[in-house]
Amino acid sequence: MRQRYPSVVLVFACLSLAACKSQDQAKAATVAAPAKVTAQVVQLQPWSDVIEALGTARANESTILTAKITETVRRVNFSDGQAVQAGDVLVELTxxxxxxxxxxxxxxxxxxxxxxxxxxxxxxxxxxxxxxxxxxxxxxxxxxxxxxxxxxxxxxRVITAPFSGVLGLRRVSPGTLVTPGTEITTLDDVDLIKLDFSVPETLLGALQTGQEVQATTAAWPERTWQGKISSIDSRVDSASRSVLVRAEILNPERVLRPGMLLSVKVFRAPRDVLVLPEIALVQVGTDAYVFRIKPDDSVEQVRIVPGARRRGEIEVREGLQAGDRIVLDGTVKLRSGARVAVEQRVAATTAPASN
Missing domain, CATH: 1.10.287 (Helix Hairpins)
Incomplete structure (x- = not known):
């Protein structure tokens, strides 16, 4: 009986050794298998920075029509919301x-x-x-x-329209006694809208007359109005440290009205920058990284300095060069030095100049 035990031990030892070798081989195969990722080549693309603000619409010309004397109204020659021409007789007093x-x-x-x-x-x-x-x-x-x-x-005693425009609500009727300062109606020239908005003084150097602006309003969210900066205030508000900017927007349909709140975007001149999809970014605390694919299909973690963002894309100011391959999808399972197999290479698309 004592002579049989060493044989049994030897058999179990061999079986354990084979199992261990099998496990080691499986692990080695697993470690050696390259991670499957998607990649993209970084290229220069046109990029236009956008200044966003909220503005108030104002009429090109606007006035409140009043009487100069104390007298009763003899005749009213207009109706609410009527479009009139300069010189049209609106109200006749006795x-x-x-x-x-x-x-x-x-x-x-x-x-x-x-x-x-x-x-x-x-x-x-x-x-x-x-x-x-x-x-x-x-x-x-x-x-x-x-x-x-x-x-x-x-x-x-004859009140006429000083300029062409659209009248507001009628405030008087025949027989009404009016005095100097009594409001009769309002008159607004809304074929051209003046859009006033404030911009921080830090962005003053990025503004100039003639720059294109884009305006939207919650009343018509599906529409966009185009315009240009017509003037920049000569003073900076010492309380808010902002400067008032005025843009002009054509309004031939007279949809926009004075007093409306509009969202404004001011487009700066386009420049060529390196652009990455935000999905490729790995954020570690306050630092941003990407995985760059080297010629031997291994990856290295590269720290970058991000800039402006737009619609799922980010500007790269430092850390990469045009032509670098970076990993888009699959960054979670990667470490520096790991080998990758690119399943799909995403072409770098040329983004529009505006965001």
Whole structure:
């Protein structure tokens, strides 16, 4: 019995050794197998930085129509929201007394002019003195001035549109007693919208007149309006450390209205930069890394300095060069020095100049 035990031990030892070798071979095969990843070659692409802000729409021209005198409304010649042309008569105030005074003044001015003409002929003949002629001339000028004064009073009783635009709500009716400052209606020229928005002073150097802007509003989220910067305020607000910028946007359909809140994007001049999909980025604390594929299909972890972002893409300021291959998908299972097998190589697409 004692002689059989060594044989049994030897058999079990051999079996254990074969099992261990099999496990080691499996592990070695597993370690040696390259990780399957997708990759992309980094290329220079056009990139346009965007300044975003909120702005308020203002009419190209805007005014509140009021009366200059105290008088009752005789006639209203417009309706709510009506489009009018410059010079259209909107409201007529009572003016019968002034009309009668005008007729009287015109008659007196006509008579004074006849006297002046008669005296002028007589002074040429030497039958009247120069003093009488001067008196006749003064009378003519005085009566003519009275006519002009009464006509000015009549014009104050006719309220016209100072420019073409769209009227607001009517605030008066025939018979209403209006006084100076009484609001009759509003008038806005909205064919061109002035969009005012504030930008931090740190971005002042990136702004210039003529730059393109893009505006959207929550009222019509599917629409976009294009415009250009028309002016930049000459002062920086000392409280907010921002500068007021004004852009002009064509509004032929008159969809945009004064007072609306719009989201504004200002596009800077395009520049060529290295661009990566954000999926390739490995964030470790405050540092950003990517896995670069070397010529022998092994990978190395490279620290990069990211810049601006847009729609799933990121600008690379430092760390990579054009032509480098980087791992897109499969970075979780990678370590520096690991070998990879590229299943799919994603072509670097040229991104649009705006984000």
């Amino acid at each position: 003016s019968s007394q002034q009309a009668a005074q005008l007729k009287d003044a015109q008659a007196m001015a006509k008579d004074a002019d006849r006297q002046y003409q008669r005296q002028q002929d007589l002074v040429k003949q030497g039958t009247v003195s120069k003093a009488l002629f001067d008196t006749a001339q003064a009378s003519r000028d005085s009566n003519s001035a009275k006519v002009d004064a009464i006509r000015a009073q009549l014009s104050d």
